[in-house]
Amino acid sequence: MPVAVKICGLNRPDGVAAAVDGGAAYLGFVFYPRSPRYVTPAEAGRLIAGTSATPVKVGLFVDPDDALIAATLAEAPLGLLQLHGAETPERVAAVRARFGLPVMKVLAIAEPEDVAGALPYTTVADRLLFDAKPPRRADALPGGNGLPFDWRLLAGRQWAVPWMLSGGLTVDNLAAAVRMTGADAVDVSSGVEDAPGVKNPARIAAFLAAARAL
Numbered sequence: 001m002p003v004a005v006k007i008c009g010l011n012r013p014d015g016v017a018a019a020v021d022g023g024a025a026y027l028g029f030v031f032y033p034r035s036p037r038y039v040t041p042a043e044a045g046r047l048i049a050g051t052s053a054t055p056v057k058v059g060l061f062v063d064p065d066d067a068l069i070a071a072t073l074a075e076a077p078l079g080l081l082q083l084h085g086a087e088t089p090e091r092v093a094a095v096r097a098r099f100g101l102p103v104m105k106v107l108a109i110a111e112p113e114d115v116a117g118a119l120p121y122t123t124v125a126d127r128l129l130f131d132a133k134p135p136r137r138a139d140a141l142p143g144g145n146g147l148p149f150d151w152r153l154l155a156g157r158q159w160a161v162p163w164m165l166s167g168g169l170t171v172d173n174l175a176a177a178v179r180m181t182g183a184d185a186v187d188v189s190s191g192v193e194d195a196p197g198v199k200n201p202a203r204i205a206a207f208l209a210a211a212r213a214l
């Protein structure tokens, strides 16, 4: 089964090149200043400018206001907006209507109730992304923590919109995660890094090769 891959948190040309050359379907850029993967809109614009049109360029935002999204889009031509905060279904619908771009809403998963919480978003988001719930530390990031969740929570579930799996994926657990959840799209960040914010092009290439071999 072909599995589309999003490489998230790209912040250097060599990482972008490895993602594009390896056939990533989505390139993710983090517009959340607290993140070690943060890029400015101008930096993202420069990274995107060197790429082919094929991979979808994804902008990751955490509870953004309209001004931040507008300022980002003015410099970085994004094809998908990833909302990784506590955005309500109403806010997702509003962002989608205001910017005329598809929206992917992230759901933080730890318990069955978290999976059920995705349902209201299936009528307003173009895509869902299931990620691990972040650790309960005051300084924890909302995502990009390299933590998997219990994939059995998604097993056998059908969704009215496309979705991606993320959270602690690596070249070693990718096949098991896809087998258990039935995901046809996955998102990885920490698993292709040497340290938070430091992408390793060889690890990006290896992950994409493993996805092609599924």
Ligand SMILES: O=C(O)c1ccccc1NCC(=O)[C@H](O)[C@H](O)COP(=O)(O)O
Binding pocket: 008, 009, 030, 032, 035, 036, 037, 060, 062, 084, 131, 141, 142, 143, 144, 145, 146, 147, 166, 167, 168, 169, 187, 188, 189, 190, 191
């Ligand atoms: O990457 C970040 O620093 C980040 C900051 C704030 C919100 C989300 C963030 N990342 C999200 C992702 O990279 C992925 O969508 C997902 O969480 C997978 O990350 P990982 O477990 O590191 O592979």
